[in-house]
Amino acid sequence: xNIVLIGGGTGSTVVLNGLKKHKDLNLxxxxxxxxxxxxxxxxxDEFGLLPLxxxxxxxxxxxxxxxxxxxxxxxxxRFHGSQSMEGHTLGxxxxxxxxxxxxxxxxxxxxxxxxxxxxxxxxxxxxDSVRLVAEYEDGxxxxxxxxxxxxxxxxxxxxxxxxxxxxxxxxxxxxxRTADYIVLGPGDLYTTLLPNLLVEGITDEIKKSRGKLxxxxxxxxxxxxxxxxxxxxxLDTLEGYIGRKVDYVLVNNGRIPKEAYKRYLKxxxxxxxxxxxxxxGRLIIRKDxxxxxxxxxxxxxxxxxxxxxxxxxKLRKQLYAIFNxxxxxxxxxxxxxxxxYKD
Numbered sequence: 001x002n003i004v005l006i007g008g009g010t011g012s013t014v015v016l017n018g019l020k021k022h023k024d025l026n027l028x029x030x031x032x033x034x035x036x037x038x039x040x041x042x043x044x045d046e047f048g049l050l051p052l053x054x055x056x057x058x059x060x061x062x063x064x065x066x067x068x069x070x071x072x073x074x075x076x077x078r079f080h081g082s083q084s085m086e087g088h089t090l091g092x093x094x095x096x097x098x099x100x101x102x103x104x105x106x107x108x109x110x111x112x113x114x115x116x117x118x119x120x121x122x123x124x125x126x127x128d129s130v131r132l133v134a135e136y137e138d139g140x141x142x143x144x145x146x147x148x149x150x151x152x153x154x155x156x157x158x159x160x161x162x163x164x165x166x167x168x169x170x171x172x173x174x175x176x177r178t179a180d181y182i183v184l185g186p187g188d189l190y191t192t193l194l195p196n197l198l199v200e201g202i203t204d205e206i207k208k209s210r211g212k213l214x215x216x217x218x219x220x221x222x223x224x225x226x227x228x229x230x231x232x233x234x235l236d237t238l239e240g241y242i243g244r245k246v247d248y249v250l251v252n253n254g255r256i257p258k259e260a261y262k263r264y265l266k267x268x269x270x271x272x273x274x275x276x277x278x279x280x281g282r283l284i285i286r287k288d289x290x291x292x293x294x295x296x297x298x299x300x301x302x303x304x305x306x307x308x309x310x311x312x313x314k315l316r317k318q319l320y321a322i323f324n325x326x327x328x329x330x331x332x333x334x335x336x337x338x339x340x341y342k343d
Contacts (some may be wrong), residue, residue: 001025001323004179006125006196008032008054011186014309015216016061018117018316025323027060027120028175030193034132034162040282047141049096050105050129056091059109064117072116073158073220095250110327123175127197128166128342132195135159151224160190161198168201178213181323184246186216189234190225197241197297212247214322216315219252219290219308230273247283248322249276253290253309260307285322289314 001024005012008031019025035051056222060076060325075091098108108121134148135141136155142148143163176182187193197203206213215235221227226234231251252273262269274282 002175002178002180003027003183004212004325005029005176005180005183006182006202007185007187008035008196009057009187010194010309011192011216012054013061013313014186015315015319016058018312018318020062021316023119025320026060028061028123028179029120030123030172030175030196031055031058032123033126034130034191034195036145037261037271038288049099050124050127052092052095052105053089053103055109055124056095058122059112059116059118060091062118062120062122063115065121075116090175093214096284103247112238112243119181121171121175123171124169125172125202126166126199126222127169130162130164130166130196133161133163134190139192145191145195148224149188153225154223156170157225160194167201168199168205170257172199173201173205176205176209177209179209181214182209182211183204183214183216183319184238185220188218188222188225189237191262193238194241203244206242207244211342212322213242213244214248214319215246216250216289216310217252218272219310220264221257221272223268224271227269229277232275232277234272235276245280245282247281249282249284250289250290250315250318250322251276251284251286251315253286254290254314255307256290257292262308287314287320 002265003019003025005027005030006016012031016029019027031054033050033052033054056075056255060072063072070140075089076093077090079088079090095105095108095112098111099105102108102111105124105127109124112118131143132148133141133143134147134157137158138155140155142151185194210324215238217231217234218226219230234247235246256271278284284304291309294309
């Protein structure tokens with residue numbers, strides 16, 4: 001079964017960490033290439049390469065769990081205590097070096113897939129260098145994913161686009177074309193999900209695809225993006241960019257960890273109101289999807305990260321159930337058992 005995940009960032013890695021346990025799933029992740037914050041700013045400005053962080057995270061997420069743990073730790077290591085290296089990950093630096101050795105970022109991805117015994121494909125949405133542009137209700141304009149992602153004050157985005165044309169990487173189009181299910185989210189609406197849909201050819205291919213669309217909603221609002229919005233308003237925006245209705249929506253109805261929730265409230269954020277309804281061929285699935293373990297931040301990481309996240313195992317169970325909805329009960333149970341434990 002062909003499963004395509006469109007997104008990037010931490011949300012995608014949580015999904016991939018769970019689904020990779022099912023060996024009957026052919027996983028492909030299409031990652032955004034518009035990130036320009038933190039280490040990615042140096043990668044873009046000094047080396048002239050596309051951002052590498054989402055690619056790096058996807059490699060680790062899809063890596064064989066039996067692969068060398070020391071190598072995995074090195075790949076994810078983030079420098080701290082050094083003025084010149086602060087915030088950089090060793091994985092990004094290794095990917096820069098591998099790109100130079102292999103002659104392309106696509107070649108570097110393939111090499112690291114082999115090194116980490118990755119089961120699945122990691123596909124850049126585009127190879128064109130572009131930046132995100134957001135125009136706001138007050139008439140102001142911001143260029144750059146990092147600035148859109150971490151605004152000083154909340155403002156409503158009224159127009160969202162790329163600063164130049166970007167054509168989809170052929171591998172991304174082929175993945176969508178052959179997908180049985182296309183998973184969107186979880187992830188920030190304007191800096192994780194929509195950037196992929198702005199790339200020429202992506203939405204056209206999704207609209208033509210026979211694959212079912214699955215959307216995983218976010219747990220909390222986000223300043224500058226979804227604050228004061230409901231789940232339906234966010235879904236309407238997403239579907240407006242796609243030009244097609246979503247078939248399944250996964251919504252969390254579990255309890256948010258209390259201490260982390262207090263910090264969100266202090267920052268002005270809120271749980272997104274669930275005003276979604278079944279209909280028009282869409283099924284809303286409400287389950288406990290939230291992780292209860294506290295999120296630990298790496299030393300040297302100065303970017304603002306989510307404190308509340310989805311649980312990988314809970315998502316795995318619900319997504320796999322969706323993927324197998326059309327199979328009869330006995331075959332579904334047997335398939336789930338053997339795919340999970342198969343070598």
